[in-house]
Amino acid sequence: MTAIIQARGLSKAYGATRALDNVSFTIPPGRIVGLIGPNGAGKTTALKAILGLTPYQGELKVLGYNPHSERQRLMKEVCFIADTAILPRWIRARELIDFVEHVHPNFSRGKCMAFLERTRIDPAMKVKAMSKGMVVQLHLAIVMAIDARLLVLDEPTLGLDILHRKSFYEALLNDYFDQEKTILVTTHQVEEIEHILSDVLFIQDGRFVLDATMDSLPARFTEVLVNPDRREQALALKPLHENSLFGKSAMLFDGVPRERLAELGETRTPGLADLFVAIMKEKH
Amino acid sequence: MNALATVSRLPGGAGSTLSTFVALLRREYWEHRGGLWSAQVWTAAVLLGLVVLSMLVGEAFRMNLVGNVDVRTLGMLALKELGPAEMAQFRQGLEIGLWGLGLINQMVLYFVVLFYCINTLYEERKDRSILFWKSLPATDTMTVLSKLATAVLVAPFLAIFATMLLHVGFLVLVSLYAALHGVNPLPFLWQPALLGKVWLQMLATVPVHMLWAIPGLAWLLLASSWSKRVPFVWALLIPCLAGVVYGFVETASRLSTPGSWFWEHIVGRIFSSPGSMLFRPWNWREGPGTDNPFAQAVSWDRMHAVLVAPETWIGLVVGVILLAAAIWLRRFRDDS
Incomplete structure (x- = not known):
């Protein structure tokens, strides 16, 4: 088409x-x-x-x-x-x-x-x-x-x-x-x-920093509520963005397999707004 | 006008050039109905009111101050027994009256068209409605041409139509007044030939004036399409200032009388473009003295003179260039 x-x-x-x-x-x-x-x-x-x-x-x-x-x-x-x-x-x-x-x-x-x-x-x-x-x-x-x-x-x-x-x-x-x-x-x-x-x-x-289908987002982006003792390990995987939440640290990863991230803490698919903030912050 | 507003089936169907152009003209009418039509009708109504008032005052004056004089001993009786020479004079007087009655409509037309042209392309950018108009498949060329056509055709024809209603209303009132005093108004007031002549002449001036007015109005439209704010400064003050500068330069170089050419052909042309041939400030200083300045202003001779004058046609070429510039600006300007 x-x-x-x-x-x-x-x-x-x-x-x-x-x-x-x-x-x-x-x-x-x-x-x-x-x-x-x-x-x-x-x-x-x-x-x-x-x-x-x-x-x-x-x-x-x-x-x-x-x-x-x-x-x-x-x-x-x-x-x-x-x-x-x-x-x-x-x-x-x-x-x-x-x-x-x-x-x-x-x-x-x-x-x-x-x-x-x-x-x-x-x-x-x-x-x-x-x-x-x-x-x-x-x-x-x-x-x-x-x-x-x-x-x-x-x-x-x-x-x-x-x-x-x-x-x-x-x-x-x-x-x-x-x-x-x-x-x-x-x-x-x-x-x-x-x-x-x-x-x-x-x-x-003036540049596109993300061009993706919505379906592809869960496979690509993962947000992890990192357990405090795993923070160093998580940072080594180069998160896009880190956000402190109730003393815990929420990190957003691009292209890191979810199974691997699951070891660091609770994982979920980020919302578009979280993703937006993370990607825009990263480029700032 | 209603005739314009009720057209619903058009050849070519929706989206054809004709259908689009007519829709654009109706759109202009809807937006400016107040100036294009209501103001003209109100003008006519007020004038008719004044006619009624003057009749009442006349009656009161006759009854109270002079005593109940039989009106037939005054003018009205005379009208019954007019010889051919007096009849011709009366006819001319009536014609001047008819032209004169239409003058206010033409003055209203002048200011309505002047401000319409200055504001129309500016306002749609200011209120950002241009983005909506541009989201539809009507070209910038058609849009700007529809605005010009509104100024040179729709507005003058509506003004003339209001004047026609005024003429009829006036004649009816005067006839009633005459009949009230035992004078039969039909033979001398109701002269279809005279009314037809005046109306035809009025209508004929519209296309002639259009040829003359296109460069001036195109300039106003260009200024409207160009201005970031206060478009009348660009439209009117800039030409005047240019005229002053031109005058200084010319005086300094001692080539000729200061600036008269520029004032007459540029500034004068711009200021005389709205309205009609009947209402042009310098009508009365032109030509030999005449008994009927109005009839002369719109005479066939004068129309002919406008049509053969090289300025008319040179101006038209300039007008087309100015219009193209206005269209180009509306098309490519990017500030909304």
Whole structure:
């Protein structure tokens, strides 16, 4: 199957800062990829390059198109939600739906209205009269009604309460995602999307520091609650990260067989957030 | 306008160039409905209110101060017995009246279009809604052209439509007033030929003015697309400052009278581009004295003069370049 996104030697500099530093990656179809990194790591720059919103150096193909020169064709097959505030505030829900219906060849009004009916959004309502949660629901209703092959989400749930965040991802998984579609999402709320991701990309200072499928993580990373008397032995195995916990030391190992680590103490598979902290700290 | 808002089935289907362009025009209308249409209707309504008020004041004045003078002994009676020469004069007076009534609509149009062009590409970056518009398959070229079309076609036609309603409302009120005083208004007030002439001339000026206005409005759009903040500084103050500098340089080099060319052809062109031919500040200093400055401002002769003037066509070329720059900036600018 052809890749949805293929980047080779992708770079982008703002003055002296290298927002993207010669990164290469491939995203196959039917995946949900989390692009995770601290502020200023280059997440948004990467998304902008993929969406054809910013010039870049290197090679980039999105759905087979060059996002820079074939932006309009690309936008017929890509959807994009940035953090809550990009819907124009003056527009009414009904006008917005009308507009998208006339501009987008792959939009289904029926699907959009069906989704809106499950919310408290009245079609006559203006965006500026809506709560943040409603604005995201409206945007999601539009995006879910577009038959796109790639959905890009940039901090889509920023500023939402936990109930709205949960229902956002639930709707995305239950009503939108299928094997034909690919979702690329950035967020700070790593724990909340951990269970829906199929792949994870960690980005730091414009470079990818981890590019792995979620399935491969347990085999590769292990967290050990090291017994105090085994600490020296554990340090010799070069943990990625050490963390003191109730007088015990929690260490995170990359690529050390779990059987070996079991001798040092209690082992478990680290969460994505632990992994994130460990890998980012290591590089700092 | 409703006609624009209710178009739902378009040839080519969703996503075709035509469907997208019409959707973009409707979007502009929705966003700026207040300036493009409501302000025009309110202007017309207020003017009609003033007409009613002046009639009431006139009546009160007639009854209370002059005594109950029979109106027929005043102007209205005279109207019944007009000779051909007087009739022609009355006709011209009525025409001036009709043009004059439309003037406020044109002034409103001027300011609405001026601020619309200055702000439109700036605001969408400021509120970041540009990211949403760009997430849809409408090109930057089409988007910017839809904004230009709103300024040079949609806005003037809506203003003229409001003026047409105003004309009809005015004639109905005056007719009622005349009828109230026993004068039959039909033969002299209701002259379809005159109304048709005024309306046709108004409508015809729109495409002519468009050719003239494209470079000026394109400059405003470019400034809007360029500015990081306060776009009117770029749009209006920079050309004025450039005019001052140009004037100094020219005076210093003693080549000609200071800066008049720049002021007339650059600054003047920018400031005269919003609005219409009817409302251009220097209409009245042009040409020989006339009984009907409005009719002259929009006369066929003047339209012809605009069409054959080389400045119009040179300006158009400049306008296309400025538009291309505005489109390029919207396409590649990366600061949102």
